[in-house]
Amino acid sequence: MSKINYRTAESVSPKHPDKICDQISDAVLDAYLDQDEQARVAIDVAGGHGEVFITGEVTSTATVDLSAIAHRLAGDVDVRVNIAEQSHQIAQGVDTGGAGDQGIMVGYACRETPEMLPLEVVLARQLNQHLYSIWPYDGKTQVTLDGDTVVGVVASFQHAATLELESSVKQWLKARDLRVGTDVKIYANPAGDWSIGGFEADAGLTGRKLAVDNYGPRIPLGGGAFSGKDPSKVDRSAAYMARRIAVDYLRQRQANEVYVWLSYAIGVAEPVEATVVVDGVSEKVVGYDLTPSGIIERLSLRQPIYQQTARYGHFGHDFNWEK
Numbered sequence: 001m002s003k004i005n006y007r008t009a010e011s012v013s014p015k016h017p018d019k020i021c022d023q024i025s026d027a028v029l030d031a032y033l034d035q036d037e038q039a040r041v042a043i044d045v046a047g048g049h050g051e052v053f054i055t056g057e058v059t060s061t062a063t064v065d066l067s068a069i070a071h072r073l074a075g076d077v078d079v080r081v082n083i084a085e086q087s088h089q090i091a092q093g094v095d096t097g098g099a100g101d102q103g104i105m106v107g108y109a110c111r112e113t114p115e116m117l118p119l120e121v122v123l124a125r126q127l128n129q130h131l132y133s134i135w136p137y138d139g140k141t142q143v144t145l146d147g148d149t150v151v152g153v154v155a156s157f158q159h160a161a162t163l164e165l166e167s168s169v170k171q172w173l174k175a176r177d178l179r180v181g182t183d184v185k186i187y188a189n190p191a192g193d194w195s196i197g198g199f200e201a202d203a204g205l206t207g208r209k210l211a212v213d214n215y216g217p218r219i220p221l222g223g224g225a226f227s228g229k230d231p232s233k234v235d236r237s238a239a240y241m242a243r244r245i246a247v248d249y250l251r252q253r254q255a256n257e258v259y260v261w262l263s264y265a266i267g268v269a270e271p272v273e274a275t276v277v278v279d280g281v282s283e284k285v286v287g288y289d290l291t292p293s294g295i296i297e298r299l300s301l302r303q304p305i306y307q308q309t310a311r312y313g314h315f316g317h318d319f320n321w322e323k
Contacts, residue, residue, distance in 0.1 A: 005147045009120035009216035011128035013139040013157070014311045015197065017204025020074055021045040022213075022310035024052065025206045025228030027069045030304035033230070035062035037302040040086045040094070043228035045070075048203030052077045056228065059086045074199060093267025097293050100233040100266070104273075106222035107242025107260035108215045108315075109250040115316035116247060120145050121216035123178075125312055127155065130172050135160045138197030149179040154187045158197035162189040213314050214239075222261070227310045231301035232292055234264045238271070240314070240321040241295045245276060245285055247322060255279050262290060269293070 012019055025043045032039035039060035046053045052070045067079040086094075094100050109116040120143050128141040137158035144152035155169050166188035173180050194201075207225025211217050222242075223235040231237040242260040249258045255278045262285075263273040269292065274285035289298065296302060299320045309319065316322070 006144060006151075007118070007120050007218055008142060008144040008152070009118065009124045009218070010140060010142040010154075010212060011121075011124040011312070012141075012209060012212055013128055013132045013137070015132075015136065015138045015158070016140065016209075017048060017138070017199055017202045018206075018208040019204070019310065020199065021047050021204040021206045022209070022225075022227040023307055024054070024070055024073050026306035026310040027073060028054070028064065028066060029228055029230060029306050031064040031069060032058065032060050032062045033302060033306075034304040035064070036060045039230060040091070040232060041228065041230040042086070042233065043083075044206045045228070046203065046205050047074055047077065048199050050077055050199070051080065052199075053080045053082070055082045056084075057086045058083050059091065077199065090266070094232050094292075096267070097269045097291060098267035099238075099264035099269065099292055101235060102264055102266045103223040103235050103238070104261065104263040105234065105239040105242045106214075106220050107239070107244070107246040107262070108219045108258065109243070109246035110257045111250070111255075113316075116250060117316045118216050118218055119148060120218070121313075122316065123150070124216075125316075127153070127169070127172055129312060131155060131157050131160070131165070131168060134168060135165075138201070146181065149181050150184055151181040152185045152187075154190065156189050156191070156194070159195055160189065160193075162193055165189055215315065219259075226314055227306070231296045231299075234262075234292060234295075237292060237295045237299070237301055238262045238264060238290070240299055240301070240319075241288070241290065243315050244299065244321040245288060249276055249278055253278050260285065 024045045028043045029041045043056040070079045112119045113122045123143040135157045139157035142154035226236045229236045246258040246260045259277040261275045271290045
């Protein structure tokens with residue numbers, strides 16, 4: 001009997017409601033960092049059905065037009081804003097160089113793809129990007145593999161006629177150097193054609209697509225969401241550093257798969273844990289400054305670079321934590 005090794009990952013387009021919220025959160029962060037690189041920012045966005053609600057904490061000398069950012073990314077919506085300064089009790093730990101919160105961050109890298117990401121993640125993302133270039137609207141893709149063979153594809157895109165969408169998926173599969181099962185199942189708009197999408201059809205929320213933002217469902221999730229958080233929040237900066245370490249160990253050790261775990265206590269600079277697992281063998285991470293300030297300096301994280309990270313995942317692109 002043949003062994004079945006199914007694995008599935010999904011991707012969503014930049015016009016998906018959750019991704020619109022992620023992009024607004026990160027565009028707000030970028031706007032503050034552009035004027036004040038020491039800005040403390042933690043922005044969450046909820047949106048849908050004609051409204052956007054921006055809330056969170058900001059401590060900064062900058063002045064930012066939050067409504068203009070929301071309108072640029074979400075269109076004609078009513079915008080409500082409720083922003084306060086960072087709690088002084090949280091700030092007292094960050095001011096001394098400590099982590100902005102506790103958390104466990106997971107980094108990962110593997111040899112399956114040039115992006116050093118799981119194959120199913122890369123395929124779902126690349127298919128989504130391809131279809132989005134044709135239909136630049138709300139949309140989702142999903143790819144299922146049995147080993148390295150594509151056995152299932154799901155694609156749902158706003159304004160895409162089902163037959164055209166199915167044809168585009170088939171052409172994409174044919175043009176790729178992929179192993180495709182003879183009985184591959186393609187589900188194009190499986191609920192039928194749809195023209196109502198984005199905030200008109202559904203609500204969105206910052207940080208609700210964590211598996212899409214990270215490494216797909218096969219790899220454990222550690223900390224919280226990335227978008228809207230300045231790099232003093234280790235949920236973001238240490239996750240990026242964990243990826244940097246995983247990539248470094250993968251290359252230096254000529255490994256096939258690397259996991260990294262970094263954990264922190266709020267207000268404490270040094271990590272509580274720094275573990276790397278190289279092809280199944282665990283050891284302590286050495287040779288890196290893993291304090292928040294050290295990570296920020298190493299990866300140049302005080303720059304306004306974040307809106308682009310909120311579109312198609314935070315890993316596998318040409319960001320500083322990948323190079």
